[in-house]
Amino acid sequence: MGRKKHGYGGGRRGRLAGRACCVEPSADFSDDIISISSLREGERAVVVGFSGQMGPYRRKLLSMGFIPGTEILLKRRAPLGDPVEIQVRGFNVSLRKEEANVLLLRRTA
Amino acid sequence: MREFVIGLVGTPNTGKTSVFNALTDRTEFVGNWPGVTIERKDGIKDAVYDGEDIRLKIIDLPGIYAIGSSLTEERVAFEFVLKEKVDLVLTVIDGLSIEKSMFLTMQLIQQGLPMHIVITKKDLLGINGIDINVNHFSSLLKLPVSLVDTRDKKDAKLLVEAVSRSCFERPVSSLSIKYDSRLEYWLSEKEKEFAHIELSSDVKRTLFLLLFQGDEEFFSLYPLEIAKRKKLQEEIDRISRDIGKEPDIYVAETLYSYIDDIMHRVKKGKETLTITERIDNIVLHKVWGLPIFWGVLFLMFWLTTSFGGVFIDFFDSIAGLFAVELPVAFLSSLSAPGFLQTFIMAIGSGIQTVATFIPIIYILFFLLTILEDFGYMARAAFVADRSLRSLGLSGKAFVPLLLGFGCTVSSVLATKTLETKKEKIISIFMAPLMSCGARLPVYVLFASMLFPRNAGLVVFSLYFVGIILAVGTGFLLKSTLFKGKISPLVMELPPYHLPKLNYVLKVTWIRFSSYIKRAGIAITTAVFILTLLNTIVINKDGIKLEPESPDSILIKTGQAISPVFRPMGIEKDNWPAVAGLFTGLFAKETIIGTLQSMYASEDTSAQTVGDVAEDNPLSLAYIGKSLLESFKQLGRDILSLIFSVEDESLENSGALTRVKNLFTPQSAYAYLLFVLIYSPCIATIAAISTQMGKTIAAATAIYLTLLAWILATLFYQLATMESPLWLATTLALILFLIGGLFMAGRRRPVMEE
Numbered sequence: 001m002g003r004k005k006h007g008y009g010g011g012r013r014g015r016l017a018g019r020a021c022c023v024e025p026s027a028d029f030s031d032d033i034i035s036i037s038s039l040r041e042g043e044r045a046v047v048v049g050f051s052g053q054m055g056p057y058r059r060k061l062l063s064m065g066f067i068p069g070t071e072i073l074l075k076r077r078a079p080l081g082d083p084v085e086i087q088v089r090g091f092n093v094s095l096r097k098e099e100a101n102v103l104l105l106r107r108t109a
Numbered sequence: 110m111r112e113f114v115i116g117l118v119g120t121p122n123t124g125k126t127s128v129f130n131a132l133t134d135r136t137e138f139v140g141n142w143p144g145v146t147i148e149r150k151d152g153i154k155d156a157v158y159d160g161e162d163i164r165l166k167i168i169d170l171p172g173i174y175a176i177g178s179s180l181t182e183e184r185v186a187f188e189f190v191l192k193e194k195v196d197l198v199l200t201v202i203d204g205l206s207i208e209k210s211m212f213l214t215m216q217l218i219q220q221g222l223p224m225h226i227v228i229t230k231k232d233l234l235g236i237n238g239i240d241i242n243v244n245h246f247s248s249l250l251k252l253p254v255s256l257v258d259t260r261d262k263k264d265a266k267l268l269v270e271a272v273s274r275s276c277f278e279r280p281v282s283s284l285s286i287k288y289d290s291r292l293e294y295w296l297s298e299k300e301k302e303f304a305h306i307e308l309s310s311d312v313k314r315t316l317f318l319l320l321f322q323g324d325e326e327f328f329s330l331y332p333l334e335i336a337k338r339k340k341l342q343e344e345i346d347r348i349s350r351d352i353g354k355e356p357d358i359y360v361a362e363t364l365y366s367y368i369d370d371i372m373h374r375v376k377k378g379k380e381t382l383t384i385t386e387r388i389d390n391i392v393l394h395k396v397w398g399l400p401i402f403w404g405v406l407f408l409m410f411w412l413t414t415s416f417g418g419v420f421i422d423f424f425d426s427i428a429g430l431f432a433v434e435l436p437v438a439f440l441s442s443l444s445a446p447g448f449l450q451t452f453i454m455a456i457g458s459g460i461q462t463v464a465t466f467i468p469i470i471y472i473l474f475f476l477l478t479i480l481e482d483f484g485y486m487a488r489a490a491f492v493a494d495r496s497l498r499s500l501g502l503s504g505k506a507f508v509p510l511l512l513g514f515g516c517t518v519s520s521v522l523a524t525k526t527l528e529t530k531k532e533k534i535i536s537i538f539m540a541p542l543m544s545c546g547a548r549l550p551v552y553v554l555f556a557s558m559l560f561p562r563n564a565g566l567v568v569f570s571l572y573f574v575g576i577i578l579a580v581g582t583g584f585l586l587k588s589t590l591f592k593g594k595i596s597p598l599v600m601e602l603p604p605y606h607l608p609k610l611n612y613v614l615k616v617t618w619i620r621f622s623s624y625i626k627r628a629g630i631a632i633t634t635a636v637f638i639l640t641l642l643n644t645i646v647i648n649k650d651g652i653k654l655e656p657e658s659p660d661s662i663l664i665k666t667g668q669a670i671s672p673v674f675r676p677m678g679i680e681k682d683n684w685p686a687v688a689g690l691f692t693g694l695f696a697k698e699t700i701i702g703t704l705q706s707m708y709a710s711e712d713t714s715a716q717t718v719g720d721v722a723e724d725n726p727l728s729l730a731y732i733g734k735s736l737l738e739s740f741k742q743l744g745r746d747i748l749s750l751i752f753s754v755e756d757e758s759l760e761n762s763g764a765l766t767r768v769k770n771l772f773t774p775q776s777a778y779a780y781l782l783f784v785l786i787y788s789p790c791i792a793t794i795a796a797i798s799t800q801m802g803k804t805i806a807a808a809t810a811i812y813l814t815l816l817a818w819i820l821a822t823l824f825y826q827l828a829t830m831e832s833p834l835w836l837a838t839t840l841a842l843i844l845f846l847i848g849g850l851f852m853a854g855r856r857r858p859v860m861e862e
Contacts, residue, residue, distance in 0.1 A: 057599070067361050078492055079398035083491060090209070091601060092602040
């Protein structure tokens with residue numbers, strides 16, 4: 001399970017498109033910020049913010065309730081490894097790993 | 110009688126359609142929204158309220174998760190409630206997961222529309238240990254709320270009453286959602302600044318709030334305001350800096366803080382998706398997931414083709430009797446003029462062709478509705494997504510492509526479930542290359558005649574070539590005309606739920622009848638024209654009408670252009686093979702019939718035109734006999750399905766053995782390649798044109814016919830090394846085709862939906 005490098009700058013530091021910082025409470029970009037790709041099946045994480053720019057995909061995730069502070073659970077990967085199924089706010093959504101790397105997460109114990 | 114227009118909104122998978130069905134007596138209109146391939150349904154309910162007769166007109170808007178314009182569905186729904194005079198917005202919320210629908214509900218409340226809320230699945234709440242305090246919910250949102258079990262007749266009646274009352278009272282929520290004061294100030298400033306735009310202040314606020322979140326619906330509604338875009342963007346950036354959060358995140362967080370507060374107060378318990386969990390652990394299993402996926406798709410394919418196929422002859426003979434035989438017999442008994450008889454016969458043939466598609470299409474829609482309703486459709490897309498991405502398609506495209514092996518018409522219809530125009534077009538171009546059932550008899554005949562030792566291998570190779578070409582086509586289109594990223598995937602995997610037969614039948618019927626209405630006209634027209642061309646004979650004695658004459662315009666054209674097929678090994682004296690390609694446009698299997706009758710007429714020049722009816726077709730005895738024969742045949746077909754009796758109706762009549770003399774193995778395989786690839790039958794073209802418009806339909810037919818000629822010729826020339834010139838020409842044409850697409854793709858802006 002190596003970490004893949006994606007165009008979105010998965011996890012480390014997204015392009016903030018010249019905007020104000022997007023990450024919640026004074027989070028420093030420490031190593032505990034991860035992306036969906038590095039979650040294992042059955043692991044939980046909390047959304048801490050988004051990398052990348054505003055746009056339809058981000059609005060869609062936000063409208064479904066992926067907002068900072070929301071806990072998500074990676075339920076399973078598809079048989080071919082991608083997409084993944086995520087549980088958020090009591091319902092299940094499937095996302096492609098590469099696209100969903102705009103979500104910045106922190107593992108919860 | 111007063112009429113009220115009600116817009117039905119809700120997130121997907123909430124039971125919106127069941128509310129629609131419970132509320133309406135009849136469906137008045139089924140079609141597409143203007144300019145998009147999204148289904149629109151309008152239903153009618155006549156009711157009495159307070160002693161007054163009223164009519165509720167319920168418009169089923171596309172299922173959406175949020176208001177905005179990011180998706181076509183969202184734009185359709187949003188612009189409808191914005192522009193049309195809606196008396197009431199009826200918002201459907203899934204009782205088992207209220208939270209999923211709350212974002213949309215709050216956005217609608219912000220728009221200040223008269224609104225009524227329906228919470229579904231009342232019957233399932235207790236079982237799942239969920240308790241919703243409806244009165245509290247209603248008082249928090251300041252809107253009327255109905256909690257219903259849509260299958261309960263009593264509930265449905267109460268709902269009609271409640272909705273009728275809301276139509277008169279027009280309840281608008283007084284709940285106000287407050288944002289940061291700096292944002293609120295900006296929103297009110299913008300209302301004043303754009304006072305010349307005639308919209309209610311709530312709607313204006315909604316539009317500017319969307320703009321704040323980066324959704325530019327405002328500019329697509331008012332393109333003249335685009336000049337102010339830069340200024341507005343600077344203002345938005347400043348506010349966002351002041352608040353210290355990005356706009357879209359800030360707005361969503363604010364709305365969710367309201368939502369969480371409401372949920373906390375009115376809902377107890379959480380849905381435990383134990384059953385869904387259990388099913389998913391099996392069907393999405395690492396190892397079993399794929400075989401199950403293939404199994405489900407294969408079952409669907411088998412049911413559509415075999416089970417639907419059983420009824421084809423039955424529908425064909427019944428329609429033939431009532432649409433062709435009887436009207437023509439009736440006219441000739443009145444000694445009506447010949448041209449009138451021909452016209453009626455041609456129209457009848459069109460109706461007959463449509464009738465043969467009825468069973469396959471009905472069964473297809475039925476199965477699609479069941480799979481969708483059950484919740485497996487989303488899982489199939491989840492499983493297949495990874496493997497189709499390189500063709501620019503999402504997982505949902507698997508179903509239409511697989512159905513192509515049964516019948517290309519059903520495949521084209523199934524592209525309806527795809528999300529973007531780009532995906533629909535790519536799938537439609539690929540679908541005809543999946544060898545449909547009608548092409549199989551042609552393959553089998555030629556293979557058994559010319560490759561008796563390797564017939565099976567030859568047929569298999571054709572299927573294989575088709576798949577390779579489909580993949581190539583998809584890849585080519587994706588990398589030329591339809592560049593740009595595939596649309597992102599955010600797909601809910603809804604809880605499973607057992608489909609109810611009467612619901613499935615109703616939805617199937619609505620979809621099916623609307624399709625038959627639309628495509629029926631197109632198919633009938635096309636068959637009508639072809640039939641005329643196949644009947645009119647022009648020779649030195651003037652113009653004659655002779656059904657299926659070997660001298661008809663159609664056949665003569667075939668003979669005239671047969672030199673075009675010379676490079677792929679079709680000799681001049683083998684013109685019936687070319688004529689067969691023309692009649693193959695009716696349906697690919699007719700190629701055999703044409704070859705048979707043409708070779709026969711060449712052989713003996715004795716006409717064997719239709720068996721002369723012994724009885725008067727208009728007598729009851731004859732009709733009875735014909736009907737009985739149709740039913741007997743149906744019985745035989747069903748039996749053959751159960752006991753898998755080999756019913757290959759390929760009588761090797763003497764005429765067909767001429768195939769051996771007129772073709773060489775090389776030219777026969779080239780011919781089969783052509784049959785595999787060239788333009789799909791007119792029923793398919795009609796289906797494409799009802800789905801995506803005439804341009805795409807014509808483009809598909811032309812592209813495939815060109816490709817067919819190029820590849821068949823290339824194969825023949827490679828196999829025989831007959832003429833280096835033709836070999837070079839075909840290779841050049843292939844490069845030209847690919848190069849042309851690349852050039853066209855470079856000029857075209859990247860398609861982003």
